[in-house]
Amino acid sequence: MAGPRGTVRTPAFMPVGTGATVKAMFPEDVAAAGADIILANTYHLMLRPGAERIAKLGGLHRFMHWDKPILTDSGGYQVMSLAKLRRIDEEGVTFQSHIDGAALSLSPERAIEVQCLLGADIQMVLDECTPFPATREEAKTSLDLSLRWARRSKTAFCSYGGPGQALFGIVQGSVFPDLREESARALIETGFDGYAIGGLAVGEGQAGMLDMVEVTAAVLPQDRPRYLMGVGTPEDLLLSIAHGIDMFDCVMPTRSGRHCQAFTWGGKLNLRNARYADDSTPLDPESSCPAAQYERAYLHHLVKSGETLGAMLLSYANVQFYQELMAQAREAIEQGCFVNFSETVRRRYADANKDAG
Amino acid sequence: MAGPRGTVRTPAFMPVGTGATVKAMFPEDVAAAGADIILANTYHLMLRPGAERIAKLGGLHRFMHWDKPILTDSGGYQVMSLAKLRRIDEEGVTFQSHIDGAALSLSPERAIEVQCLLGADIQMVLDECTPFPATREEAKTSLDLSLRWARRSKTAFCSYGGPGQALFGIVQGSVFPDLREESARALIETGFDGYAIGGLAVGEGQAGMLDMVEVTAAVLPQDRPRYLMGVGTPEDLLLSIAHGIDMFDCVMPTRSGRHCQAFTWGGKLNLRNARYADDSTPLDPESSCPAAQYERAYLHHLVKSGETLGAMLLSYANVQFYQELMAQAREAIEQGCFVNFSETVRRRYADANKDAG
Numbered sequence: 001m002a003g004p005r006g007t008v009r010t011p012a013f014m015p016v017g018t019g020a021t022v023k024a025m026f027p028e029d030v031a032a033a034g035a036d037i038i039l040a041n042t043y044h045l046m047l048r049p050g051a052e053r054i055a056k057l058g059g060l061h062r063f064m065h066w067d068k069p070i071l072t073d074s075g076g077y078q079v080m081s082l083a084k085l086r087r088i089d090e091e092g093v094t095f096q097s098h099i100d101g102a103a104l105s106l107s108p109e110r111a112i113e114v115q116c117l118l119g120a121d122i123q124m125v126l127d128e129c130t131p132f133p134a135t136r137e138e139a140k141t142s143l144d145l146s147l148r149w150a151r152r153s154k155t156a157f158c159s160y161g162g163p164g165q166a167l168f169g170i171v172q173g174s175v176f177p178d179l180r181e182e183s184a185r186a187l188i189e190t191g192f193d194g195y196a197i198g199g200l201a202v203g204e205g206q207a208g209m210l211d212m213v214e215v216t217a218a219v220l221p222q223d224r225p226r227y228l229m230g231v232g233t234p235e236d237l238l239l240s241i242a243h244g245i246d247m248f249d250c251v252m253p254t255r256s257g258r259h260c261q262a263f264t265w266g267g268k269l270n271l272r273n274a275r276y277a278d279d280s281t282p283l284d285p286e287s288s289c290p291a292a293q294y295e296r297a298y299l300h301h302l303v304k305s306g307e308t309l310g311a312m313l314l315s316y317a318n319v320q321f322y323q324e325l326m327a328q329a330r331e332a333i334e335q336g337c338f339v340n341f342s343e344t345v346r347r348r349y350a351d352a353n354k355d356a357g
Numbered sequence: 358m359a360g361p362r363g364t365v366r367t368p369a370f371m372p373v374g375t376g377a378t379v380k381a382m383f384p385e386d387v388a389a390a391g392a393d394i395i396l397a398n399t400y401h402l403m404l405r406p407g408a409e410r411i412a413k414l415g416g417l418h419r420f421m422h423w424d425k426p427i428l429t430d431s432g433g434y435q436v437m438s439l440a441k442l443r444r445i446d447e448e449g450v451t452f453q454s455h456i457d458g459a460a461l462s463l464s465p466e467r468a469i470e471v472q473c474l475l476g477a478d479i480q481m482v483l484d485e486c487t488p489f490p491a492t493r494e495e496a497k498t499s500l501d502l503s504l505r506w507a508r509r510s511k512t513a514f515c516s517y518g519g520p521g522q523a524l525f526g527i528v529q530g531s532v533f534p535d536l537r538e539e540s541a542r543a544l545i546e547t548g549f550d551g552y553a554i555g556g557l558a559v560g561e562g563q564a565g566m567l568d569m570v571e572v573t574a575a576v577l578p579q580d581r582p583r584y585l586m587g588v589g590t591p592e593d594l595l596l597s598i599a600h601g602i603d604m605f606d607c608v609m610p611t612r613s614g615r616h617c618q619a620f621t622w623g624g625k626l627n628l629r630n631a632r633y634a635d636d637s638t639p640l641d642p643e644s645s646c647p648a649a650q651y652e653r654a655y656l657h658h659l660v661k662s663g664e665t666l667g668a669m670l671l672s673y674a675n676v677q678f679y680q681e682l683m684a685q686a687r688e689a690i691e692q693g694c695f696v697n698f699s700e701t702v703r704r705r706y707a708d709a710n711k712d713a714g
Contacts, residue, residue: 020659
């Protein structure tokens with residue numbers, strides 16, 4: 001994917017920069033780790049510091065020192081998971097800020113307006129992330145609302161959206177294959193620059209998720225990016241790429257980094273474990289990340305002591321691992337050996353888990 | 358000062374790396390900020406991860422990815438301020454770890470042994486930091502004990518110390534000029550590679566501190582570095598340099614950085630202040646630190662949101678400000694205009710305080 005702010009190589013993993021910062025990382029290190037694009041959260045930024053403020057300060061890229069592409073979500077997911085006293089109707093959602101209790105609302109139009117104020121390169125339609133589990137009827141009602149909102153989002157985007165900006169639709173339908181297909185076809189008919197698969201990784205399990213990914217991806221157009229929202233583990237990513245997914249985002253690499261966990265080519269490590277106290281091995285001898293060159297004994301010491309540098313190094317190493325995973329996946333796809341690559345990496349992860357467990 | 362790990366330009370400010378990390382900073386940024394030397398804390402490191410462990414892992418420089426000189430304190434100060442159930446006698450101090458309650462002891466000999474295990478380039482004698490306030494008699498008794506410990510420290514250093522390593526004595530004597538002089542003369546007679554002034558910035562006030570610095574520095578040899586321990590504000594540093602101080606250490610730049618405060622050439626700023634919410638000025642337009650190029654509005658947002666990046670950027674900017682202050686002081690000294698330079702900087706700080714207050 002190419003745009004005015006640079007090319008996004010796919011499959012791509014987008015580190016999450018919730019509050020205008022990929023947590024505990026300098027923006028130049030996010031770029032150095034190999035990220036072509038990051039995700040930022042509309043809900044968080046409209047609450048603090050405010051979309052109008054960011055616009056006045058020159059837009060989100062300038063504000064957070066990131067000049068490559070940014071994808072913003074629509075805010076809908078966080079309204080549902082974080083805000084208080086939320087009420088949803090045809091018009092949109094009204095809710096109270098989880099920070100200061102302020103009464104706010106979000107409509108499909110306002111969600112696009114906010115994303116345009118931020119200056120997001122890829123914007124998402126406002127949708128309702130269907131709660132899990134849902135009956136078929138609930139899923140259908142929710143999906144229909146999301147479709148009406150998607151059309152309103154597109155109309156708003158046609159007024160507000162600038163040149164070089166893109167709008168993605170979001171497929172819903174819970175775990176019902178026919179609803180997923182219905183949602184996808186209706187969105188395609190409306191016409192979007194890319195298509196996301198939403199409402200997954202919410203409790204349906206890996207097999208259920210992959211089933212829906214397969215069903216949905218089969219319907220989506222070949223010439224538009226396909227984005228699986230909020231997923232996931234390295235294994236999730238590899239299995240989803242096999243179904244044709246091009247884009248991912250997940251807090252896992254940074255959140256794990258702040259919780260003493262490292263993703264390495266040899267598997268996942270918990271650096272709090274006493275086994276690392278005297279381990280002079282680099283965190284990941286197979287990674288080219290500067291942070292992965294630090295010895296495990298030192299990282300163990302840092303996380304045991306609650307030192308910020310521990311979170312800084314592990315976040316950096318994890319974000320870079322995810323980027324290296326995508327880079328190697330791209331290379332394997334190009335060389336026609338993706339299946340073999342995917343199996344090898346997943347086996348190493350499974351073996352490491354057995355070893356750790 | 359030149360040693361096998363590089364030259365320390367004086368006057369020098371040593372960022373504090375208490376637990377084998379200058380808090381919230383990558384070691385390469387500490388070097389990029391201009392630091393020639395850092396301080397690490399013997400007390401903290403002997404407790405966690407342990408001096409013998411660090412030695413086995415190749416020494417403190419390798420452990421914490423810092424290949425320039427390291428000065429370690431003796432641990433005495435932290436035993437007094439942090440440890441529980443401490444008991445002091447002629448032999449040394451026994452105490453309980455503030456981390457896990459383990460019973461430990463520190464003698465002049467063990468303090469040197471630990472510093473040698475760490476591989477410190479500059480080591481400090483174990484002393485008793487005389488509590489403030491103290492009667493003349495208390496100060497004299499304490500100072501005499503510190504002198505006996507200093508001699509034992511030197512004897513131990515002669516056995517354990519390696520080539521290129523240095524040992525500094527520490528002048529005590531509370532706020533009594535004649536005791537300060539007595540302490541300094543006795544240490545000079547014993548003979549050390551450098552001389553520190555300890556037991557200040559403990560409540561005596563800036564005027565009292567500077568009086569003792571002046572009295573002590575006048576006695577100390579011209580050809581040995583003079584190190585004022587645990588000091589201080591930019592103003593403290595400039596006024597002490599005028600009395601001939603060569604070395605400083607203080608947690609102020611990093612601790613302030615974690616508490617939303619920035620040292621800039623235009624004065625001290627509190628980034629939590631709402632006045633910065635829409636301020637698109639760089640943190641410090643006069644600094645060449647990459648972190649000081651971030652806009653105040655963004656830093657305000659980060660610290661208000663409790664984002665780690667706020668502490669990372671402010672710590673970096675503050676450490677570099679202290680280094681730039683020292684660099685400009687060195688240049689002013691060389692050009693014979695230090696008095697003027699010192700006055701200008703101190704006036705700007707005073708004016709900024711008035712403005713903020």
